[in-house]
Amino acid sequence: MKWRNSKLSNNISSQASIINLKHFSSSVVLNTIATFFTRPGLVRKVALLKKKMASVSKVYILMGCCLPIILFTSWGCTKSSDIKEGNWQLVWEDEFEGEVGLLPDSAKWNFDIGTDWGNQQLEYDTDRPENASLDGNGNLAIVARKESFAGSPFTSARITTKGKFDFTYGRYEARIKMPWGPGIWPAFWLLGSNIDEVSWPQCGEIDVMEYRGNEPHLIHGSVHGPGYSGGNAVTKSFALEQNRFDTDFHIFAVEWGVDYIYFFVDDHLYQVITPEDVDGEWVYDHTFHIILNLAVGGNYVGFPTSDTNFPQTMLVDWVRVYEDRN
């Protein structure tokens, strides 16, 4: 593994006052021993080498600003040697194959049941197939519904691998088609599995992908740790040009190593975070678990309007985790 400069992030304007308190307050604690597995014989190489960094022009949008000032940031001639390249081998995956209506595989996923989660989310997350189940076409459908349930005006789902797959370092990726509309907030993220011992944000949080339904062309990648959590998280946004994330599937990924986290949309690297970039302790050196959820409302996204269509579906084709064998 080679490690060079990562001036990438220096070009990017800092993100203004985004509140991101995906605080983990669930009482669900699973103490089962994590079991790691790989499919025998199935080793995938990710085509990271094909990333044409030099030619990729990306759009970054300065968040938190009233006027939509769009910064066209060309990365210029970034050398491919700036980025560490992994020798990726699949260690965990869920392809969500199965009959329609089946709950996600309980050998891999837990349901977090409850509401709010510290973000003033409006939905009640359930473990019902109406809120999270296979669609029969090889996808997991997490569905936010407008229905009164357990005192909440909406329902949805939040599933985690905590206690079933907790892992350190590697490439974490998922192929997702987004829901849409004001107040809709899907996320694909990693949370430090020691949260019950050291609490948040000391445990660390890596948001591979967050999305606001009222900005359907934008996604956001962030890390939260001690001294840089919530509105002070280290975060970057990635915008599609003349397109949106709710019209088709896109692949959202991080590559996480000892002292770096890279953020990708499809094959575009848009953010590099190293210990130099965080105003605090680098806490990404222990096991994390995966979370998929679809929030309705909350202080990150704002609230749904009468105009927001329900139900809204976050469609996940697959989630895969690779280990670097270099």
Next chain:
Amino acid sequence: MNVINTYKISLYSALLLFLSLPFSCSRDIDDLESAEFPTNGVIFIDGFSAGLNYAAFGGSKVTAFQVDNEVVFEGTSSMRFEVPDFEDPAGAYAGGTFFTAVGRDLRAYDVLTFWAKASKAANIDILGFGNDLGANRNQVTISNVAVNTNWEKYYIPIPDPAILTQERGMFFYSEGPEDERGYTFWIDEVQFEKLGTLSQPRPAILESQNQVITAETGDRLTIGGLSMTYNLPNGIDQRTDISPSYFSFISSDQSIATVGSDGIATVLDAGETTITAQVGGIEATGSLKIQSTGAPLLPLTPAPTPTENPDSVISMFSNVYDDVLVDTWNPFWEFSTALVDDVKIEDDDVKRYKQLNFVGILTEAEPIDATQMTHFHIDIWTPDPTDAPASFKVLLVDFGADGNFGGGDDSSHELSFTAPVLSTESWVSLDIPLSDFTGLTNRAQIAQLVLSGDLPNLFVDNVYYYNSGMTTGNGPTAAAPTPTNDPADVISLYSNAYTNVMIDTWSAEWDQAEVADVQIAGDDAKLYTGLVFAGVEFTSQTIDASAMERFHMDIWTPDAINPPAVFRIKIVDFGADGAFGGGDDVEHELTLDDTNTPGLTSGAWVEIDLPLSAFAGLTTTGSLAQLIISGDPNTIYIDNIYFYREDGGGNPTEPETAAPDPVAPASDVISVFSDAYTNIANTNLNPDWGQATIVTEVPIDGNNTLLYTGLNYQGIELGSSQDVSGMSTLHIDFWTANSTSLNVFLISPGPMETPYALTVPTSGWSSVDIPLSEFSGVDLADVFQFKFEGDGNIYLDNIYFQE
């Protein structure tokens, strides 16, 4: 917000439909390929793009649009729109369109965008594109667009850019006053853009409803409620109302109905088909299932033309008469399945009902007064079987005196008709005597006609009420002779010659007759039809005919009077208690025939004039309450019903001459009320002491006279206190025909008051000079009020103190 504005646009568009440019006629493919249209998407940035024209809509304020160089979103200028106030003489609203002479190829764009702000928060009625002052084929609008005082970006998504190959309508707007007040809004940076960030297209027809409609061959059904909803770059949904041109319409069975690109389905045959639609390959929500019953059976000829005299008709629906206001021919009452259409049979308008189980035809806004009518007429035609027991029912509902549903005074009656009156596939004319609607006890406020029965397909024409008595030629042509008795000698029940007393009813609930008010040669008369016996009641104000001597009534009947035909008159008196029963009621009935003088006859006025003494059993006449007529004639006109006496006699009810002129010299007089003297100034002749008496001053032979009507008591407050201790008498002239008691009081403060009785009733004017000594106890040095107590109507004059 002003819906009218939208209408105006439609109207304007419709007018201009004929001006629409002919697009290709017979050009071949090569020509089409060579045609290139500009692809410029810019409309207004800091000025108009090339080739852009502007036209204000008809009826709008033509100066509403101006270019503004001060208020801009970006650059140097914006478009300013000044919405006029309500009733601005220059135009009712702001509206117009920006269009090009040569179409533009907009296929590369997906949305029209602009920035807008306003001088106040408002909702703009309509903004859109595709208005080319022609056919407006590809119109797209957003409605009720909220604007405020901040610049905001707005999006009008193109439903399917593929069809905009040569669009001329670039941008249009329409907005009326809000709460009757105008305001200003600005629009800037108007351009078609390719954003790629509009998503989730959701086309809809029929407002997304899955509708089912029953139709028949030949029907043309417009598929409305066309819209497209996109999710905007800000995540918000934007609905647009769009033209049919963006849709591909599909009929699931083209042999049953086809649907054109204009969104109009044409029904071809019996059967079922479902109309759906797509925009750009995306299925629209909403559908129309057409259940066609095939070709209808229609009347081949119009209903018979009515021949009633228009003067005696109240028409609800007919080409022959002027129709009264009918609220609706189908109020869609709950459980009613009826549908109604206006159709023409050889230029004759006919109401066509389908799926009729029952239907209300309402005249509630202006109820029909059919009291002068004798019949209800309706023509019906049905293709349905009419063999018994199939029936057709007519229900009439009268809302009663309160004119409203309910209230305890409604009445109604339903009649049912079956074969052989009914028949299939031929016009049936029903002439129904209103007297057959026996439960319809009132006819002055007929508010509902309800049709029902077993004929789901019904054609209806010539619905009207009429009076057969005036139209058969079988009624009097001349008015009854005008009475000549002195009104002072008459108590009239009914006559144009006299003031009539109050009559409660001319046809009591318990009688068997129908009565109508008719006019004969300008003279009012009562027409009784279906007469078995009729009760005329005046019980609430009985008649005191004790001073009367004779009874008069004029009658006219078209019915043959052959012996032993008779006509009877009964008069009832309620006796001293003035109420029915009580053991003191008396009555007498006289029977008249052709041997009387004048004898009963047909086709001429008969002046019945009888001495009350002939009613031998009528031993009292102080509380007459009922008049009952009966006999063989079924139709009778009646006029001039009154009691009278031969000559004057008795007391008049008011003085015919003025009070006698006083003779005392003015120097000896302190006058309260007299034309002969100067009266005490500022005297109040009608102080409000809570009395019931009505005080008026009436001139009699030019002499001002004080009249107390309905006296109970009445005061007079002198303009200033009077020392009358030096006077000797109080003079009063008084006149009353009906008072039984009358006292006059002098009053001094305390109050100290003393009555003095006057003799009543008077025979002509009475004059008294009351010694003031009669008013013992009153301080004559300080008299300040008068009071009269008693009853009846009192005329007073020349009230003064005299030495």
